[in-house]
Structure formats: structure tokens, C-alpha cells
Amino acid sequence: xxxxxxxxxxxxxxxxxxxxxxxxxxxxxxxxxxxxxxxxxxxxxxxxxxxxxxxxxxxxxxxxxxxxxxxxxxxxxxxxxxxxxxxxxxxxxxxxxxxxxxxxxxxxxxxxxxxxxxxxxxxxxxxxxxxxxxxxxxxxxxxxxxxxxxxxxxxxxxxxxxxxxxxxxxxxxxxxxxxxxxxxxxxxxxxxxxxxxxxxxxxxxxxxxxxxxxxxxxxxxxxxxxxxxxxxxxxxxxxxxxxxxxxxxxxxxxxxxxxxxxxxxxxxxxxxxxxxxxxxxxxxxxxxxxxxxxxxxxxxxxxxxxxxxxxxxxxxxxxxxxxxxxxxxxxxxxxxxxxxxxxxxxxxxxxxxxxxxxxxxxxxxxxxx
Amino acid sequence: xxxxxxxxxxxxxxxxxxxxxxxxxxxxxxxxxxxxxxxxxxxxxxxxxxxxxxxxxxxxxxxxxxxxxxxxxxxxxxxxxxxxxxxxxxxxxxxxxxxxxxxxxxxxxxxxxxxxxxxxxxxxxxxxxxxxxxxxxxxxxxxxxxxxxxxxxxxxxxxxxxxxxxxxxxxxxxxxxxxxxxxxxxxxxxxxxxxxxxxxxxxxxxxxxxxxxxxxxxxxxxxxxxxxxxxxxxxxxxxxxxxxxxxxxxxxxxxxxxxxxxxxxxxxxxxxxxxxxxxxxxxxxxxxxxxxxxxxxxxxxxxxxxxxxxxxxxxxxxxxxxxxxxxxxxxxxxxxxxxxxxxxxxxxxxxx
Numbered sequence: 265x266x267x268x269x270x271x272x273x274x275x276x277x278x279x280x281x282x283x284x285x286x287x288x289x290x291x292x293x294x295x296x297x298x299x300x301x302x303x304x305x306x307x308x309x310x311x312x313x314x315x316x317x318x319x320x321x322x323x324x325x326x327x328x329x330x331x332x333x334x335x336x337x338x339x340x341x342x343x344x345x346x347x348x349x350x351x352x353x354x355x356x357x358x359x360x361x362x363x364x365x366x367x368x369x370x371x372x373x374x375x376x377x378x379x380x381x382x383x384x385x386x387x388x389x390x391x392x393x394x395x396x397x398x399x400x401x402x403x404x405x406x407x408x409x410x411x412x413x414x415x416x417x418x419x420x421x422x423x424x425x426x427x428x429x430x431x432x433x434x435x436x437x438x439x440x441x442x443x444x445x446x447x448x449x450x451x452x453x454x455x456x457x458x459x460x461x462x463x464x465x466x467x468x469x470x471x472x473x474x475x476x477x478x479x480x481x482x483x484x485x486x487x488x489x490x491x492x493x494x495x496x497x498x499x500x501x502x503x504x505x506x507x508x509x510x511x512x513x514x515x516x517x518x519x520x521x522x523x524x525x526x527x528x529x530x531x532x533x534x535x536x537x538x539x540x541x542x543x544x545x546x547x548x549x550x551x552x553x554x555x556x557x558x559x560x561x562x563x564x565x566x567x568x569x570x571x572x573x574x575x576x577x578x579x580x581x582x583x584x585x586x587x588x589x590x591x592x593x594x595x596x597x598x599x600x601x602x603x604x605x606x607x608x609x610x611x612x613x614x615x616x617x618x619x620x621x622x623x624x625x626x627x628x629x630x631x632x633x
Numbered sequence: 634x635x636x637x638x639x640x641x642x643x644x645x646x647x648x649x650x651x652x653x654x655x656x657x658x659x660x661x662x663x664x665x666x667x668x669x670x671x672x673x674x675x676x677x678x679x680x681x682x683x684x685x686x687x688x689x690x691x692x693x694x695x696x697x698x699x700x701x702x703x704x705x706x707x708x709x710x711x712x713x714x715x716x717x718x719x720x721x722x723x724x725x726x727x728x729x730x731x732x733x734x735x736x737x738x739x740x741x742x743x744x745x746x747x748x749x750x751x752x753x754x755x756x757x758x759x760x761x762x763x764x765x766x767x768x769x770x771x772x773x774x775x776x777x778x779x780x781x782x783x784x785x786x787x788x789x790x791x792x793x794x795x796x797x798x799x800x801x802x803x804x805x806x807x808x809x810x811x812x813x814x815x816x817x818x819x820x821x822x823x824x825x826x827x828x829x830x831x832x833x834x835x836x837x838x839x840x841x842x843x844x845x846x847x848x849x850x851x852x853x854x855x856x857x858x859x860x861x862x863x864x865x866x867x868x869x870x871x872x873x874x875x876x877x878x879x880x881x882x883x884x885x886x887x888x889x890x891x892x893x894x895x896x897x898x899x900x901x902x903x904x905x906x907x908x909x910x911x912x913x914x915x916x917x918x919x920x921x922x923x924x925x926x927x928x929x930x931x932x933x934x935x936x937x938x939x940x941x942x943x944x945x946x947x948x949x950x951x952x953x954x955x956x957x958x959x960x961x962x963x964x965x966x967x968x969x970x971x972x973x974x975x976x977x978x979x980x981x982x983x984x985x
Binding site: 602 | 962969
């Protein structure tokens with residue numbers, strides 16, 4: 265695949281590190297919004313190689329992590345029904361609900377299937393006309409076009425046994441929520457490149473104007489991340505805040521218009537509860553009235569759901585960048601990927617999982633880090 | 634992989650033709666069972682031990698210690714790019730025996746068939762087992778077939794048990810691994826797991842990823858013939874390279890340091906992993922081996938491996954150190970380090 269080795273070149277990375285060192289004169293705190301970026305940073309050790317003046321705070325951009333507990337519990341209840349084939353992206357399966365996860369539902373006889381695209385769930389619905397096929401439609405703006413397309417297609421085909429449990433979340437309101445927090449320390453943002461490939465970056469301009477924070481659209485490979493950091497530091501040091509694009513090979517100002525039109529048709533904005541963070545106004549998408557027949561939350565009566573989060577889990581603070589994962593008392597003790605207390609320990613994009621997987625809970629003797 | 638054999642290629646297929654699919658009777662021990670044995674298994678696996686058709690194969694074991702290993706194969710789909718469940722069942726057990734430093738000689742095979750399994754597909758799988766066994770130089774000397782009701786199996790499950798003979802002077806165990814030893818891998822990682830995933834999930838990649846299923850016993854024999862002081866030898870199957878390195882680090886109470894960039898990954902596999910959010914370090918292999926040798930024998934070991942078709946991409950990927958015992962650490966391309974832990978369960982494809 266092109267665009268792999270090119271953006272991992274150690275020599276070019278060295279040059280970017282040197283340039284970042286050269287222009288950094290004081291302590292700066294920036295947040296990488298997307299969990300994919302967090303993993304790239306931790307996996308490649310970028311945070312350890314940056315100079316000590318730069319503090320990276322891991323943002324809430326892990327869709328699996330922020331999907332509210334009551335939605336997960338609803339998914340578990342629907343998936344357990346005999347008449348349902350429940351389809352989901354893989355990393356949702358181990359996310360703990362109040363008492364179970366989807367893997368356990370599967371083990372108890374629920375028909376839970378991992379799919380790679382919501383369009384696969386459409387195929388399953390066509391092939392199983394006597395079953396209700398439910399797709400767990402979560403994610404940020406990145407996954408919205410494909411999710412929207414599947415609902416659109418289901419309607420076009422008159423597919424009555426397909427529905428979606430929707431819990432979409434949006435980046436710009438989350439950035440505002442971070443900035444509005446009285447304990448916020450974040451001075452700049454690395455915006456999530458793949459979200460911007462769909463939405464463009466025009467929607468960040470009002471945030472920059474209002475809060476005077478630099479926002480730099482950033483990719484995921486090591487050189488992408490470093491270039492994003494370099495541009496961010498340059499802005500911070502100059503005192504001028506603007507929206508900049510450090511990921512031009514995938515992102516332009518307006519984004520993908522066709523995808524946006526489809527999203528506008530299928531979804532509408534709603535208030536959304538973020539797991540660990542709380543209600544953020546206007547931060548989600550739900551199915552629009554035109555497609556409400558396909559809403560699994562309406563189609564299935566799952567009764568009262570009483571949610572309960574483990575008390576010791578501090579994933580909310582992790583998601584808001586208030587603490588690092590290994591500052592949580594439960595990290596690596598009660599809470600491990602084997603027995604996660606919070607979703608941030610589960611998903612391949614969760615900050616706690618990244619810290620655990622790449623060994624940030626132990627000092628490595630005899631190895632320079 | 635079998636080249637599409639059908640029932641027509643068999644010596645006396647007529648009786649089996651009446652039943653194109655497996656029925657319960659094929660596991661019942663009666664006439665249908667006998668026909669399956671006589672017309673399908675025997676022609677494929679033919680050897681003097683099998684032909685007696687006794688309850689047990691009676692064999693002369695060569696003197697010395699023996700190594701024995703068993704494994705069950707449930708892979709879905711049954712036929713995949715680069716191989717099938719039959720070939721895998723032979724190579725997998727042959728490799729497990731070979732990794733102990735033994736010369737594999739005999740295999741047993743037990744089939745659990747699902748009612749409705751097409752007999753010509755079974756024939757193709759059996760023929761590919763026979764080919765794999767011939768290539769590995771082992772004989773299938775005893776077997777069993779059971780049939781389960783439709784819906785209670787995935788067409789076919791295969792268990793194989795292998796027996797091999799150890800040379801007198803061979804003592805291969807990860808606990809003998811020492812600091813300064815060098816870690817070698819025989820080729821690219823992640824091929825089998827991604828080949829299976831690409832067909833199982835109906836993902837259409839630009840190029841087909843082939844499983845690497847292969848019997849490694851000849852390459853192992855070449856190393857032992859050359860008196861290489863092999864400290865540890867493992868085939869990194871489930872759990873991938875990461876699991877294998879962690880097992881070695883734990884067993885020997887040593888640290889393992891891997892140079893991430895030196896670990897060979899096929900471009901198509903790397904791309905597929907990127908797309909799905911998987912790490913090739915954790916993806917299964919079925920024809921690769923990790924070998925740990927003293928540093929002064931590393932070059933010679935590599936030369937021997939390079940001479941074998943299965944080892945032509947063999948390369949040193951890291952070293953054993955005194956520090957951080959029980960822990961595997963990767964040096965990233967950028968020069969940082971990270972811990973390579975064992976995976977908890979299966980890797981889950983990420984959302985975006």
C-alpha cells in the first residue's frame with residue numbers, strides 16, 4: 265500500500281522532531297481529538313520523543329468509549345432476543361454494559377455478528393427475511409456516511425426487517441465542551457483527519473474565532489502527527505490562532521459534499537449523552553423523521569434500563585483529558601483489557617487500552633525510553 | 634492446496650456416488666462407513682500400517698525419546714487462499730512435533746463431519762492431506778470418522794495427533810534461552826490470519842493474500858543436522874509473533890527486544906491490517922518459525938534457513954537481554970520503545 269512507509273520514515277521524523285524542538289520556547293498543552301491518533305502516538309512512542317515542553321492530552325474521539333451506557337444496555341437487550349440478528353463493528357463486542365457485554369450475549373445464544381460495513385448488515389437482512397436485523401450505528405462523522413447509506417438503501421429497497429440503533433456523536437460540540445470546562449488546560453487541538461475528510465474543516469472556524477485556539481487538521485501516521493504538532497506549536501508560539509490543514513492528501517475545506525447531503529437526509533442533530541462525560545447539547549445524530557421507521561430504539565421495546573457504572577472507573581476524566589490513564593487507581597489493577605471497567609480500556613482506540621497495550625504502566629528497566 | 638480434485642478422480646467411486654453428501658450413516662460403523670474408508674481414505678493415505686484396518690495401528694518405534702502433539706482444526710472457510718483445512722491439519726501437527734526438535738513420522742487423524750457435507754469436497758480435503766503428508770514425509774496410520782447432525786458442526790473438523798522421534802543430543806526448551814541470544818524469524822508474519830480473514834469476512838482486497846501453511850520439519854532438520862545449538866524454536870500460530878516472544882521471555886525469565894522495522898510483513902498483509910486496525914504481531918501464522926540461537930551462530934543459521942524455500946526471507950528480528958525479564962519490548966521505527974504484550978482475546982477489527 266502506498267502512503268505507509270512514506271509517512272513512517274525515521275529520518276524525516278527526526279527532522280520534524282528537531283524543528284519542533286527549535287520552535288518550542290515554553291510549555292504547551294494540546295489535545296489530539298481522535299483515538300486513532302492517540303494509538304499512533306503511544307504505539308510509535310511519539311510523546312516520549314517530544315521535548316518536555318509539549319504535553320499531549322488524549323481526547324474523547326473514541327466512538328466506542330463514549331457510547332452511553334444505556335445505549336449499550338439497550339443493544340444487549342435487543343441482541344439477546346430470539347428474533348434478532350445483531351450486527352456490530354468488532355470493537356463494540358467487548359464494551360461492558362451494566363452487567364454484560366455483547367460477547368456474553370453471543371455466548372448465551374444471541375445471534376451477534378461482526379461486520380465491517382453496515383452494508384453487510386443489509387445483505388444479512390435480505391438473506392434472513394424471517395429475522396430482524398439490527399445494526400449498531402455508532403461512530404463520529406467518519407462512519408456516518410456508510411451508516412446513512414445503509415438506512416437509505418434499506419428504505420429504497422423496502423427492507424422492513426432492517427433497523428439501526430443509532431448513537432452517532434460529533435466532534436465540534438465535543439471540542440466546545442472541552443473548552444467550556446472550568447478545569448480545561450487544553451490550548452490547541454489536533455483535529456481528527458478522517459472526520460474532516462467527510463465534513464471538511466470549515467466548521468472549526470467559528471470555534472477558532474470564539475475561543476482563539478489553534479486547530480490543526482491532522483492525520484494518523486507518525487509524520488502526519490508530527491507535522492500537525494509542528495504547525496500547532498508554530499501557531500501557539502506566534503500567538504495567532506487559525507484552522508490549518510496538515511492532512512491535505514485526505515482533507516479539503518468543504519469535505520465530501522455527497523456524503524454530507526446523504527447525512528443531512530438520513531440524520532438530524534440531537535442532544536447526546538457521552539459516556540463518562542455527560543450530556544453535550546447538539547452533539548449527536550439520530551435518524552431523521554423520514555427514516556424513523558428504521559430506528560431500532562423505537563422498534564424494540566426493551567423495558568426499563570437501569571444503568572450502573574463502576575464507581576472506581578475514571579474514564580470520564582480520561583476522555584476529557586483531565587488525567588492520564590495510568591493516573592487512575594484502577595488502571596492495570598482492577599481494570600485491564602481482560603476485565604475492563606470502562607470502555608476506554610476496551611476499544612483499540614481507547615486511551616486506557618493504548619496505555620495498557622503498549623506498556624505505559626511499568627517502567628522498563630534497561631531500556632531507554 | 635489440492636487442485637480441485639473431485640470424487641471422479643477416485644479409484645472406485647461408484648458406491649459413494651449414490652450419496653453425494655455425508656449422511657449420518659457414514660459415521661455409523663456400518664456399510665456406509667466402510668465405503669468411505671475403502672474408497673476415500675485408504676486410496677489417499679495408503680500405507681502398510683493403515684491397510685490392516687485394525688482397531689489400532691501397530692508400529693515399530695525407533696529407539697529414543699518421542700515427541701507427541703495433538704491439535705484440532707476448525708478453520709472456516711474450509712478452503713482458503715493458499716490451502717485448506719486438510720493441509721493445515723497435517724502441517725500444523727507436523728510443525729508442533731518438529732518444534733520440539735523431533736522428526737515427525739506418524740500421524741493419526743480423526744474427522745468430525747457434519748451431515749450434508751459434500752463428499753467431493755471431503756475428497757479434495759483428504760487428497761490435500763495426503764499430499765501434505767507425503768511432502769512432510771509422515772504417514773497417517775490410524776483414523777476415525779464421526780458424523781454429527783446437520784447444524785451441529787461446520788462441515789468438517791479435523792483432529793490430528795503426531796508422533797516424532799528425537800535425536801539423542803537434542804534439548805530444545807525456551808528455558809535455555811540466554812541474554813545475547815539472537816531471535817530469527819523464517820519469513821513474513823500475519824499471512825495465514827489475514828488470508829482467512831479476507832475470505833471469511835468477504836473483504837475484497839486488491840491482491841489475494843495467501844495462507845503460508847507449510848510443513849517446517851525439513852528446515853528444522855537442516856538446522857539440527859548442522860549442529861546449530863537451537864535454544865528455542867516455536868511456530869507462531871494463534872496469538873502470532875507477540876504470543877510466541879512472550880512465551881519465550883516468560884519461560885526463560887529474560888527480556889526480549891525486537892526491532893520493529895526488521896520484522897518482515899508482506900505489503901498486502903500490512904495494508905489489510907492497517908485497514909482493519911489489526912497488528913500483524915498478533916496475527917496467526919501457519920508456516921513460519923521463530924528460532925533463538927547463540928549470537929555466534931546467527932549467520933550460519935540464517936544461511937541454512939535461506940537455503941530452504943520456506944526460509945528464504947529469514948531474518949534476525951531481535952535479541953535476548955537481561956533487563957525486563959518476562960517482557961517483550963519493541964523498538965519503534967522512530968526510536969522509541971513500547972511493550973509488546975500478549976493479546977487478551979482475539980483482535981477485534983476497529984470501528985473506523
